[in-house]
Structure formats: C-alpha cells, structure tokens
Amino acid sequence: MTDLISAAAALRARLQAQGAVTVIVEYDGYSDSGYVEHIGVHDKDGAPIASAEEAEIADLFYEILGRRFDGWENDEGACGVFTWDLRTNELVHEHRVRYEAYNEHTVSGWAGLGGEAESAEAREEAP
Template sequence: MTNPQIDYAAMAAQWRAERETTLKASRVELLAQLRALGISEVAVQYEGYGDSGNVEDVTVQPAEVQLPEALATEVGDFAWSLAYHHHPGFENNEGGYGTLTWDITADSVTLDHADRYVECSHSYDEGL
C-alpha cells in the first residue's frame, strides 16, 4: 500500500542530488586519467530501446592513443549515466540515442541526444 506520508518530490530531488554528486566525482577522476594519457577528446555513442541499451562506441583523440579497456568501460558508464541523468528513461519503449563529446582540454561536455517516439493520427467519421 502506498504511504501517503512519503514526499515523492523530495525523494526524487534527493536521488537527483545524489546522482549529480556521483557524476561530479566520476568526472574529476576520469578527467585526471584521460589527461595523463594525453587524450584531448572523448566521444561516446549510446543507444537504448525496449527497456535496455548500451554504449555502442568509445573513441578518443588523438586516435593513436590506446584507451585501456577498463578505462573505456568507465568512460562509457559515465557517459551512459550522464545521458540518463539528463534524459531519464530514454531507453524505454522506442528509445533514444546520442553522442556525448567531452573536450578533455577544456573539460566541456556536449550531449547530442534524440528520443524516438511513435506518432499516431486518428480520425473517426460517422454518418457522412
């Protein structure tokens, strides 16, 4: 049974604040590691639909820098979490997709995201 005393708006705000704190900490940690490798840019492509999704690709610039697999996974997880933070539930139904581009030098993130949806136009004519 639903507890009428629960403040769902406050709970959602708390969860959002916790996610922001986690994302900021991850960003600081990843930024240091990526800069140490001489990486100037990271691009992460992701896609989700039908209640699931994943990171499709993680690329870095300069291209000759080899991103360790564990770090690539961490970067992908960060990108997915950031996309989800700004577009919660995008992986449901028709889904969504996008690219997170992170300028490591300037520590600036651009999120290019698209949501898919089904549109329906219905008409009903009787007694014409």
C-alpha cells in the same frame, strides 16, 4: 552530484595523462534495453588512442544519461552522442528521442476511386 563530478575530474586527469583530448560516446536504446555503442578516445590530431579507461568511461556516461533522461531506452527509445573536450572540460550531449507518430486522413464518399462508383457520384452531383 559532487561524486559524479569528482569521478569525471579524476577520469579526465587520467585520460589527459595518456595524451587524450577528446572523448566521444555514442549510445542507442529501445524496447527496454540500451547500450553504449561506441567509445572513442582521441589525441590532439584526432587519432584514436587505446585506453584502459573504457569501462569507467561507459559507467560515467551511463550515469549521466540516466540522470538526464531516465528511461531513455524504453519503448521507441533514444540515441545520442556525448562529446567531451578534455582541454576545456566542455561536455556536449546530443540526445534524440524516438516516438511513434501517425497522420490521419478522413475521406468521405467514393470520389477518387475511379470506375463506376466515381462516375455515379459525379452524375449525382451534376446540376
């Protein structure tokens, strides 16, 4: 863990030297593959900064993601956003896990289908 923290601290210093104050990393994955979809490095006014550190940023956040949610890209997968405030070193991670869900309904009899079947059932139930 200290290697990861040390790598993040060194990267933070280099990004701050370029005038960056925020890093945003968006990712998405499913069906056993996942990717960093977008890396945004921004200055104090929110303007994007071109950074030579993008590959290192991606590597760092892949490592964090793998440690927190190993297998995040499998099956229905997951997606999310990291927001790193370089001024305070606060890291916010929003992670959304996808899953398959279904609702089950059990209906007995012929009611609700209309036509002859419904009329016959209604006659049978009448006193």
